[in-house]
Amino acid sequence: MAQFMDVHHGMKGITADQLxxxxxxxxAIEKDEGVHFEKAWADPESGTVYCLSEAPSAEAVQxxxxxxxxxxxxxxxxxxxx
Amino acid sequence: MAQFMDVHHGMKGITADQLxxxxxxxxAIEKDEGVHFEKAWADPESGTVYCLSEAPSAEAVQxxxxxxxxxxxxxxxxxxxx
Structure with a gap:
């Protein structure tokens, strides 16, 4: 298992509930690919979300x-x- | 205090020691600006480094x-x- 950081753009206005x-x-579905999403951080103003995960591959995360x-x-x- | 994620590109080949x-x-100097760097993650292949901090402003982090x-x-x- 390795760690991955993934980035989402275009999430302007995201709320705490939406995150x-x-x-x-x-x-709910991460176990299907052996992934675990550990943490996520979001900036509603720029619309950026960062997610930290443990996973077998980047493709599994995606x-x-x-x-x-x-x-x-x-x-x-x-x-x-x- | 707020949380910030900052990103560095162009760090190709960075080693664990260099990180x-x-x-x-x-x-060593973060207290001068009231910043605390909590964690950093690096990818030597793409040369990307992510740093998570608590700080009074983005300018203080920079x-x-x-x-x-x-x-x-x-x-x-x-x-x-x-």
């Missing part, structure tokens, strides 16, 4: 996001952490 | 990163978290 619902939609209705613009492996 | 040293350089020798390409406030 929670989107995250719940990921959590498949969950796509099925949940919010494809990521980038999924970046982050093997180094401090 | 730790860069983070330490931030920690001032610490600049003085530490690694200006961020973006500093995004992330008021929503899940």
């Amino acid at each position: 929670r619902e989107a995250h719940q939609a990921d959590l 498949r969950i996001h796509e099925r949940a209705g919010h494809r990521a613009d980038e999924v970046v492996p982050v093997p180094l952490t401090v | 730790r040293e860069a983070h330490q350089a931030d920690l 001032r610490i990163h600049e003085r530490a020798g690694h200006r961020a390409d973006e500093v995004v406030p992330v008021p929503l978290t899940v």
Whole structure:
């Protein structure tokens, strides 16, 4: 398992409820791909959302996001952490 | 205090030691601006680094990163978290 940071643009005006619902939609199906979404951070003003996950691959992360209705613009492996 | 995610590009080939040293350089001076860098994630292949901080402003985050020798390409406030 590796860690990934993925980024969504174009989420201007996202509310706390919408972020929670989107995250719940990921959590509901993440096991199908062996993914776990750990955390998400959002900026309603620029419309940017960052999601941190553990997953077998970037493709697995993207498949969950796509099925949940919010494809990521980038999924970046982050093997180094401090 | 608010949370910020900042992003650095162009860090291709960054090692675990270099990430730790860069983070330490931030920690050494962060109090001057009331900033705290909580965590950083890096991808040596694409050269991307994400840093999560608590700070009074995006400008304060950038001032610490600049003085530490690694200006961020973006500093995004992330008021929503899940």
